[in-house]
Amino acid sequence: MATLVNLPTDLLRTFITVVELGGHSKAGVALGRSQPAISLQIGRLEELVKAQLLTQEGRTIQPTPAGEALLSYAREMVRTNDEAVSYFHRTDRSGVLRIGLPTDYAVAFLQNTLTSFLRENPAVDLEIHCDLSRELHKMLRAEELDVIIATMNSPRMPYLSRAWVEQPIWAGADDFVPDPTRPLPLGAHLEGCDYRSRMIDALDASGRRWRVVYTGPGISGLQNAVQNGLCVTALTKATLLPGMRELTEEEGFPKLEQLRIGLFYKHPRLTPAGLHLVSELVASLESVGSGVVKVMHT
Template sequence: MKRFTNLQTDLLRTFVTVVDLRNFTETGVALGRTQPAISLQVKRLEELTGVQLLSHRGKKIELTADGQTLLGYAREILRLNDRAIANLQRAKLLGTLRIGLPIDYSIEYFQSIIVEFAHANPQVLLDIRCNRSSDLLASLHVDDLDMVIAITDVMPAPYVSLYWSEHPVWVCGRNYRIDPDSPIKLIAHPDGCFYRKRMIDALNADGRDWHVSFETPGISALQHAVVAGMGVTALTKKTLLPGMRILSPKEGFARLANVHVGLFYKHIKMSDAALKLIEQITHGVESFRSTTLTHRK
């Protein structure tokens, strides 16, 4: 009979916290253990799994390929463990939950999930902030937000719980015509936007001239500028409006690289309320996504 290896949650919690904090001493402080105890727990987990999970480059701690694989399962196991305990103990969902939503993505869908959560849990105070993805992630890193949905350029990324890929497409107004003798008029978010970068990289690679003719931080103003015929932009198919048309490579607009959208949070700082909302978002993403969920972390 096959003997199963059981991964202890305390070892997994130590492993996830080390990955999040990238420091054994800080992990010990966060979990109430000494630095040697943290090192021993990581070593014990490596013995159980039979693989090296972390590597050291000087003082820098990095995940190995096997560590990256385990990290997704570890976060999910801990989330389920903590939710089970909270439900069994009938934990009250109290406190304030600070949530960041991106203005450069399909914000409406995630707003609806949060509204449903708010109605079911009126005792939880919500602090919802909408901003650029890069600014939201910066706020999460300094503990100014508890959880964030954001677009990023590279995956996996620090504190990501799950992520999926979206394929941006070139779009313009339904009756808009491209002048082959003039620079491409771009409608874009300000510098730092991943859609903007992909458009400019693609045009530069093809040696085409371009000019940002309309710049706005908000998705609504950008969408309406496209419909009004002020130029071209890149959007995901979820954010297309009536009156837009997709531009094809035959019209001179090369395929754009994918962007990555993720749910980010620091596991050791999650309250019962946050874990419940994370569970709802996780389930919601399954029906929302247009492409296969890339990874759980």
């Protein structure tokens, strides 16, 4: 029988910190260790996995392909370790936790998770910021947010914990009947919205005329415009309300490109409360039926 190799969480934590903070010196400051000690830990981890994990491009430290593969496992292993320690040591969960969500997620299934988290952790103050995904990514990088859920423009992105795929659908009022002789009336979020670009790309590719008749940043206003028959739009099934129906390809609505969504956070910067919330979000994602999301362990 092959000998199993145990990967110590302290080595994995050092590896995550070097990657997320961009260097051995910054990781040493965050972890309270010297730069040579950080280098020794990375070397020991490379010996255990028998692969080079980091490469230097100029002054920038980047994970190698093997490092990218290990990073996904390392983040989950360290998060689970810290969550277990927090549970048994009853680590204080308090303070402010800043969450970034796309507008539709603020009112969809994750809202229940956040509400439950607040009931269980009354000493935590949640600040929820809704915006376009590109802005949420910027705010996470700038450490203006602690945890975000946002669309992904590539399969591998920094600070990614979980990824999943959603299939947007066309939505209109229950009594909406498309008129092929007139441009399709669209409702959309502001420029830069992934749903907006998918609608336009699909309609242009199919040669269907369209015009935007409603634009707004909030999901509720868009849902109201659709319910009242002002426009059609692209939504997820989780945000399809009574009075609305899914519009089909048979009615002339081309299939929309799927969305890749991710849960992101900077592990070295996250508090015990933040780690607990991430665990709750992961559990929420994995309990959702495959009709809404397909979860991928990155």
